[in-house]
Amino acid sequence: DAGVIQSPRHEVTEMGQEVTLRCKPISGHDYLFWYRQTMMRGLELLIYFNNNVPIDDSGMPEDRFSAKMPNASFSTLKIQPSEPRDSAVYFCASSERGNEKLFFGSGTQLSVL
Amino acid sequence: GQSLEQPSEVTAVEGAIVQINCTYQTSGFYGLSWYQQHDGGAPTFLSYNALDGLEETGRFSSFLSRSDSYGYLLLQELQMKDSASYFCAVTSGSARQLTFGSGTQLTVLP
Numbered sequence: 001d002a003g004v005i006q007s008p009r010h011e012v013t014e015m016g017q018e019v020t021l022r023c024k025p026i027s028g029h030d031y032l033f034w035y036r037q038t039m040m041r042g043l044e045l046l047i048y049f050n051n052n053v054p055i056d057d058s059g060m061p062e063d064r065f066s067a068k069m070p071n072a073s074f075s076t077l078k079i080q081p082s083e084p085r086d087s088a089v090y091f092c093a094s095s096e097r098g099n100e101k102l103f104f105g106s107g108t109q110l111s112v113l
Numbered sequence: 114g115q116s117l118e119q120p121s122e123v124t125a126v127e128g129a130i131v132q133i134n135c136t137y138q139t140s141g142f143y144g145l146s147w148y149q150q151h152d153g154g155a156p157t158f159l160s161y162n163a164l165d166g167l168e169e170t171g172r173f174s175s176f177l178s179r180s181d182s183y184g185y186l187l188l189q190e191l192q193m194k195d196s197a198s199y200f201c202a203v204t205s206g207s208a209r210q211l212t213f214g215s216g217t218q219l220t221v222l223p
Contacts, residue, residue: 042215058210101161105155
């Protein structure tokens with residue numbers, strides 16, 4: 001298996017623009033997670049899905065952030081409008097057994113200017 | 114909410130043994146995990162402890178004491194490639210949320 005695949009690897013955009021991050025989980029994994037990592041706040045859970053259904057979105061910062069999982073092999077995280085404070089590495093992860101063992105993608109380095 | 118404490122930095126020499134401690138405060142605890150992250154890379158899973166005791170996987174071992182809300186990661190026969198950040202994480206709450214600590218930067222010296 002190719003592992004969790006995220007795109008793009010790097011994204012540079014201007015404040016106010018819409019940003020869409022994409023994730024393909026490992027085939028057969030029923031759980032999908034979106035995390036954000038910054039120096040100041042560390043690794044923060046934004047949202048996670050089980051069988052394509054959002055289970056916990058309490059970490060989504062505000063209404064500017066939205067996440068979807070239309071099917072078992074694809075998820076998106078959208079920021080609209082983006083702000084400089086959204087600059088971070090965004091990781092997608094998937095697992096078979098909930099929160100016991102997560103497999104992370106390579107991440108998307110987002111820079112909002 | 115959840116809180117985790119681990120040292121910010123640890124330094125050791127090649128071949129040595131190092132222990133990284135993690136204490137946590139949370140409600141509805143399910144388990145303690147450890148992840149490794151090299152600079153510029155993604156976190157990778159090392160271990161998960163749901164029950165008290167020591168789990169060994171090669172050079173790495175992880176320990177959990179639920180009554181003390183404490184765990185540690187033990188790295189033996191340190192190698193240069195072990196230089197990385199190590200995160201403890203707790204699974205807790207009704208949503209079984211995984212919350213990460215702030216990480217311990219391990220530097221292995223020759």
